Amino acid sequence: MTGFARAAGTTGPVHWVWEVRSVNGRSLEVRVRVPAGQDGPGEAARAALQKALARGQCQLTLTLTKPETAARVRINEALLAGLAQAVARVPVPDGMAPATMDGLLGLRGVVEVEDETADSDALTRDLTEGAVRLVADLIAARGSEGRQLQQVVTAQIDRITALTQAAEDSPARQPEAVRARLEAAVAALGGTGLDSDRLHQEAMLLAGKADVREELDRLRAHLVSARELLATGGAVGRRLDFLAQEFGREANTLCAKANDIGLSRIGLDLKAVVEQFREQVQNIE
Numbered sequence: 001m002t003g004f005a006r007a008a009g010t011t012g013p014v015h016w017v018w019e020v021r022s023v024n025g026r027s028l029e030v031r032v033r034v035p036a037g038q039d040g041p042g043e044a045a046r047a048a049l050q051k052a053l054a055r056g057q058c059q060l061t062l063t064l065t066k067p068e069t070a071a072r073v074r075i076n077e078a079l080l081a082g083l084a085q086a087v088a089r090v091p092v093p094d095g096m097a098p099a100t101m102d103g104l105l106g107l108r109g110v111v112e113v114e115d116e117t118a119d120s121d122a123l124t125r126d127l128t129e130g131a132v133r134l135v136a137d138l139i140a141a142r143g144s145e146g147r148q149l150q151q152v153v154t155a156q157i158d159r160i161t162a163l164t165q166a167a168e169d170s171p172a173r174q175p176e177a178v179r180a181r182l183e184a185a186v187a188a189l190g191g192t193g194l195d196s197d198r199l200h201q202e203a204m205l206l207a208g209k210a211d212v213r214e215e216l217d218r219l220r221a222h223l224v225s226a227r228e229l230l231a232t233g234g235a236v237g238r239r240l241d242f243l244a245q246e247f248g249r250e251a252n253t254l255c256a257k258a259n260d261i262g263l264s265r266i267g268l269d270l271k272a273v274v275e276q277f278r279e280q281v282q283n284i285e
Contacts (some may be wrong), residue, residue, distance in 0.1 A: 002056075002145060002283075005137035007130040011123045016129075017063045018045070018134045022142060024283050025057040026241075034062040041124055045131035049079040052135050054235035055285045056142075062127070074112045080104060142285065149284055150230060153240070157226050160247065163270045164219045167212065167254060170263045212257050215250045221248050237284035245276035 003022040008015070030049050034042035042062060049058055105111055196221040222243050229236040229243075251274050255267035 003138050005134050007134040007137065009126055009130055011126045012119060013066050014123060015065045015067075016123075016127060017065075018130050018136050019058070019063075020058055020060045020134055022053075022056045022058045022138060024053055027053055028053055028058075030058045030060060035064050038062055038064070038127065041127035041131060044128055045134070048131060048135045049138075052139055053088065053142075053285065058138075059268045066177070075105070076110055076112060080110050083107065083110070106253070118178055126173065132234035138268060146284065149280060153277065153284070154230060155279050156273055157223060157230075158282060159273045160219070160270065160277065161223055163266055163273065164216055164223070167263060167266045168216055168269070170260065170266065185251070212263075213265040215254045215257070219247065219250050235285050238282055241278070244274065244281055245279065247274040275281050 002024060003020075005018075005020050007018040010016070028050065030046050030053075032042045032046045040186060042060070045060055049060065083104050084099075087104070092098050107155075226240065226243050229239055248271070251267060251270040255271065258264040258267050
């Protein structure tokens with residue numbers, strides 16, 4: 001199932017943004033991309049997604065930005081004065097230039113640059129809390145899509161039910177209809193050639209070969225299972241996918257056994273709806 005969620009906040013001078021995108025997938029795959037040093041919150045967010053989801057490909061991204069502010073520069077005046085006094089007491093050898101201010105400022109500890117940074121513990125805490133909100137928002141987004149998909153899939157199950165009943169009610173399945181077609185075929189060859197009893201036996205034999213009772217019974221059983229899964233909720237995508245395969249198998253067999261153009265059309269319509277059903281359940285967790 002698809003979904004998108006975003007969580008953002010600010011910790012000290014650091015502005016952070018979590019984003020997660022979820023697309024359809026037969027299994028669960030979570031990819032995480034976080035800045036260096038943020039592996040802990042990243043793995044915590046991955047674990048939360050893996051616990052909450054069963055199917056889908058998720059791309060989780062963390063972005064950290066810090067406003068560009070002038071760093072505060074502080075000169076250790078006591079250290080600088082002491083260095084200047086010490087240098088002044090030392091005679092300068094011939095050929096050596098006396099110490100200069102820029103040289104003294106370049107010594108370690110004389111100039112200190114204070115750069116404001118976020119407290120690492122606070123940042124980790126806020127990122128973890130943001131990931132929790134992110135996962136909750138993603139679940140809500142996927143749930144909204146799931147409710148819409150349920151309506152679509154339910155309508156397809158209703159259509160499969162109607163076509164199954166149409167096949168059940170098809171007059172072409174009756175032995176009398178098979179006998180009538182057999183009589184017409186024999187007559188088209190120039191005569192009956194078969195007595196009434198033999199004609200009846202042949203009609204019954206053909207009707208038996210073309211009987212789709214078992215396929216219709218299995219279709220009804222699968223329909224009951226599909227409706228129960230939708231009513232139960234939860235991660236039912238894989239089981240619905242299995243039922244879609246079973247629907248397809250029975251529809252193919254029905255078409256192969258069809259001994260009448262009307263029943264063949266029902267079978268073809270059934271195959272088309274089953275294929276649509278199969279495509280939709282790929283999107284269900």
